[in-house]
Amino acid sequence: MSKLVIKDLYASVEGKQILKGINLEINDNEIVALLGPNGHGKSTLLNVIMGHPRYVVDSGSIYLDGKNILEMATDERARAGLFLAMQSPSEVPGVSNSDFLRSAVNARLEKPVSTYKFYKALDSATKQLKMPFDLATRSLNEGFSGGEKKRNEMLQLILLEPKIAMLDEIDSGLDVDAINIVSEVINSEKEKGRGFLIISHYARLYDLINPTRAVVMINGRIVIDSDPSVIKRIDKEGYEFIKTELGIEIAKEEPNMNQTSIGSCDVKVKTE
Numbered sequence: 272m273s274k275l276v277i278k279d280l281y282a283s284v285e286g287k288q289i290l291k292g293i294n295l296e297i298n299d300n301e302i303v304a305l306l307g308p309n310g311h312g313k314s315t316l317l318n319v320i321m322g323h324p325r326y327v328v329d330s331g332s333i334y335l336d337g338k339n340i341l342e343m344a345t346d347e348r349a350r351a352g353l354f355l356a357m358q359s360p361s362e363v364p365g366v367s368n369s370d371f372l373r374s375a376v377n378a379r380l381e382k383p384v385s386t387y388k389f390y391k392a393l394d395s396a397t398k399q400l401k402m403p404f405d406l407a408t409r410s411l412n413e414g415f416s417g418g419e420k421k422r423n424e425m426l427q428l429i430l431l432e433p434k435i436a437m438l439d440e441i442d443s444g445l446d447v448d449a450i451n452i453v454s455e456v457i458n459s460e461k462e463k464g465r466g467f468l469i470i471s472h473y474a475r476l477y478d479l480i481n482p483t484r485a486v487v488m489i490n491g492r493i494v495i496d497s498d499p500s501v502i503k504r505i506d507k508e509g510y511e512f513i514k515t516e517l518g519i520e521i522a523k524e525e526p527n528m529n530q531t532s533i534g535s536c537d538v539k540v541k542t543e
């Protein structure tokens with residue numbers, strides 16, 4: 272039995288408070304869908320849970336199976352059983368994907384995995400994801416297409432066997448066949464007992480994985496924690512009903528005031 276418990280969490284990035292009192296529980300064997308308009312703090316929450324150094328926890332707590340994960344470095348959180356598939360995975364030229372995966376697998380084991388066992392697991396996972404095996408041996412994410420990067424995140428998930436997996440827009444950039452493949456992996460990993468927190472803007476992915484619960488984040492707070500029927504409603508109507516029925520104003524993203532005007536740097540003053 273695993274359980275991630277977040278209580279009254281406030282967190283900031285670059286001096287701006289984004290998370291404003293998050294309360295959320297995720298159990299193993301359940302899929303929690305996380306929805307919300309752009310820029311309201313969903314990715315921030317996942318980054319804070321994983322311990323991204325840019326994000327500062329102002330107050331509140333996060334416990335995994337009774338252990339205070341806010342006291343742990345990111346690698347310790349991974350070893351404790353947390354996993355994050357990022358919205359935009361980074362390219363790491365010069366680091367082979369398979370070496371990276373093997374180091375990550377070994378970091379969680381007392382005795383390193385044998386070469387034979389590792390490549391057998393890698394072969395089976397790439398087949399499950401219908402990934403060409405050469406992607407596993409190239410530099411990590413370098414030159415990978417958008418969809419290949421997302422599948423590579425799922426490859427890590429299969430090999431690392433986390434207790435709680437967080438997927439940030441894993442479906443963005445995936446073609447229809449790839450969404451089906453990724454959904455099958457999510458479903459089979461859930462059957463193995465993993466808990467999931469999954470961000471998506473689209474009902475299509477959720478239709479394929481049947482979340483157990485849906486939560487909606489507005490202005491850095493979870494304002495709905497309900498059965499998954501709310502996903503269909505959001506898909507049809509958008510977020511307007513949250514304002515009309517719950518009386519919660521939805522903050523709009525601020526316009527970027529630092530944009531350079533093209534005209535300002537390319538004007539020659541005509542001289543006589």
Ligand SMILES: Nc1ncnc2c1ncn2[C@@H]1O[C@H](COP(=O)(O)OP(=O)(O)OP(=O)(O)O)[C@@H](O)[C@H]1O
Pocket residue numbers: 284285289307308309310311312313314315316325358
């Ligand atoms: N490193 C950063 N520096 C400055 N602001 C940031 C940083 N990271 C996030 N923010 C801001 O925090 C707010 C929440 O961003 P976040 O990425 O969590 O939104 P989101 O809900 O995941 O949106 P989306 O659905 O578009 O992915 C945004 O206003 C964003 O610009």
Ligand SMILES: [Mg+2]
Pocket residue numbers: 313314315358439
């Ligand atoms: Mg995001």
